[in-house]
Amino acid sequence: MSTWLRAESFAGRVGLVTGSAGGIGAAVCGALVAAGCTVVGCDLASDDLASDDLASDDLASGIEPAGDIARRIRTDVTVQTDVDAAVEASVEAFGGLDFVVGCAGVVLPGRLAEVTASSWRRSFAVNVDGMIHLARAAYPHLRRSPAPAAIAVASLSGLSAYPAGGGYGPSKAALISMARQLAVEWGPDGIRVNVVVPGPTLTPMLRRAQPVEYRAAQARRAPLGRLADPGEIADAVVYLLSSGARAVTGQVLAVDCGLGQTLLAGPGATS
Ligand SMILES: NC(=O)c1ccc[n+]([C@@H]2O[C@H](COP(=O)([O-])OP(=O)(O)OC[C@H]3O[C@@H](n4cnc5c(N)ncnc54)[C@H](O)[C@@H]3O)[C@@H](O)[C@H]2O)c1
Numbered sequence: 001m002s003t004w005l006r007a008e009s010f011a012g013r014v015g016l017v018t019g020s021a022g023g024i025g026a027a028v029c030g031a032l033v034a035a036g037c038t039v040v041g042c043d044l045a046s047d048d049l050a051s052d053d054l055a056s057d058d059l060a061s062g063i064e065p066a067g068d069i070a071r072r073i074r075t076d077v078t079v080q081t082d083v084d085a086a087v088e089a090s091v092e093a094f095g096g097l098d099f100v101v102g103c104a105g106v107v108l109p110g111r112l113a114e115v116t117a118s119s120w121r122r123s124f125a126v127n128v129d130g131m132i133h134l135a136r137a138a139y140p141h142l143r144r145s146p147a148p149a150a151i152a153v154a155s156l157s158g159l160s161a162y163p164a165g166g167g168y169g170p171s172k173a174a175l176i177s178m179a180r181q182l183a184v185e186w187g188p189d190g191i192r193v194n195v196v197v198p199g200p201t202l203t204p205m206l207r208r209a210q211p212v213e214y215r216a217a218q219a220r221r222a223p224l225g226r227l228a229d230p231g232e233i234a235d236a237v238v239y240l241l242s243s244g245a246r247a248v249t250g251q252v253l254a255v256d257c258g259l260g261q262t263l264l265a266g267p268g269a270t271s
Contacts, residue, residue, distance in 0.1 A: 011036040013147070014094040015241070016087060018077050018134060019104030020069065021045040023203025024153060027230035028101055028237050033068040035238055040090040042075035042083075043104065070094065077104045077130030080137070087137040097141035099241050102131040102175075103153040107209045110166035123167030128174045135182055139191075148191040149241050152179040153233070154252070156199045156260050165209075176252055183250030192249040194240045198233045199256025221265075223258030 019025035020041025142148035158172030
């Protein structure tokens with residue numbers, strides 16, 4: 001657990017994380033469990049992919065064990081009734097719901113003019129509909145929590161063009177807009193809504209989507225000279241759920257080693 005977290009007690013707080021079997025989702029679950037939360041993990045995949053898939057190669061660090069998740073529920077976030085059932089099961093088992101983290105996502109590559117209707121639709125179904133399904137299901141329960149919050153995990157590609165990424169960037173842009181609107185609509189209920197925007201992060205998704213040369217080039221471009229690892233995305237999620245962020249809502253926090261700020265950087269730039 002990060003040192004700064006030791007001062008914060010999440011004990012007794014109950015949260016639901018979608019995409020919990022993925023690289024970032026598993027790290028988020030692990031960090032929240034380590035902080036004292038009761039965490040329900042929801043994913044299409046029933047097993048913890050992260051520990052198998054990530055232990056092997058280019059991960060520097062960052063996946064914390066997610067073995068202490070209180071419950072795993074196989075959930076398809078594209079189906080409202082699936083998400084409703086997961087939320088209801090969590091509330092029934094643990095007496096309420098204090099926060100949700102929407103981390104489920106897919107990248108379906110392709111140039112926009114060539115992307116199929118089903119690929120486009122799938123990008124939006126998982127990356128956008130998944131979060132609104134979660135928001136709808138969770139809202140009545142979050143309203144009853146003393147410190148409610150929601151986090152959407154979007155992407156740098158929702159802020160900056162991601163060529164040949166199919167509907168990924170457009171869907172993440174829509175997700176960011178939706179989260180900001182939720183923050184405004186839910187503010188009077190005391191529910192904070194924020195967005196974490198990972199840059200390229202060393203997970204199975206990145207390895208599937210991009211070759212090693214691309215990852216190395218992005219690491220060189222980033223001011224910190226490297227890519228983030230999933231544990232660093234998880235730390236940002238935990239911060240935004242913590243009391244330290246109690247006045248923070250409607251914000252978009254990039255965790256990208258500075259990559260998003262490099263538009264005007266490069267050879268020939270004067271200092
Ligand atoms: N890894 C990166 O470089 C990166 C960069 C920016 C944003 N992100 C975002 O972070 C989030 C997590 O990405 P990751 O790198 O851990 O990817 P990942 O592929 O390891 O994990 C994604 C998880 O979402 C789950 N999922 C997919 N469709 C689902 C559905 N219909 N219902 C329920 N679960 C479903 C998958 O089973 C998987 O476990 C995603 O939203 C992704 O877009 C990742």
